[in-house]
Amino acid sequence: MSYADLRELHSALNTASDIAYALESQPTAEEAGQIVDALRRALDAARALGAAHGATGCSLxxxxxxxxxxxxxxxxxxxxxxxxxxxxxxxxxAGAQRRGGR
Structure with a gap:
C-alpha cells in the first residue's frame, strides 16, 4: 500500500465532502463538476491502492x-x-492432458 495513494484518497474524499456540504439546494454545473472531479480522484487513488495487491491475488x-x-x-x-x-x-x-484430452 502506498502512503501517497492513501493520502490522495483521503484528500479527494475530504474535498468531495466539503464541496457537497457547502452546496445550496440547486448546485451549479461548476459545483457538480468539482464534486465529480474529486470523486474521480478518489476512485483513481482507491484503484491504485488495490493495484498494489493485484486483482488476481497471484504472486506470479x-x-x-x-x-x-x-x-x-x-x-x-x-x-x-x-x-x-x-x-x-x-x-x-494440465487437467485435460491428464484426462487424455487436447
Missing part, C-alpha cells in the same frame, strides 16, 4: 486477468485455485 501474475469463472456458483473453482486466469488456464490444460 498480480496484474494479470481475473478468471471469469472465479466464484461462479454453478461451476466453482477447485480448492487451492485462485482468481488468476493465466494460472487457472494452465491448471485446466
Amino acid at each position: 501474475h498480480p496484474k494479470g486477468a481475473v478468471d471469469p469463472l472465479y466464484g461462479d456458483k454453478e461451476d466453482p473453482l477447485p480448492p487451492g485455485w485462485g482468481r488468476c486466469l493465466l494460472c487457472n488456464d494452465a491448471r485446466r490444460r
Whole structure:
C-alpha cells in the first residue's frame, strides 16, 4: 500500500465532502463538476491502492486477468485455485492432458 495513494484518497474524499456540504439546494454545473472531479480522484487513488495487491491475488501474475469463472456458483473453482486466469488456464490444460484430452 502506498502512503501517497492513501493520502490522495483521503484528500479527494475530504474535498468531495466539503464541496457537497457547502452546496445550496440547486448546485451549479461548476459545483457538480468539482464534486465529480474529486470523486474521480478518489476512485483513481482507491484503484491504485488495490493495484498494489493485484486483482488476481497471484504472486506470479498480480496484474494479470481475473478468471471469469472465479466464484461462479454453478461451476466453482477447485480448492487451492485462485482468481488468476493465466494460472487457472494452465491448471485446466494440465487437467485435460491428464484426462487424455487436447
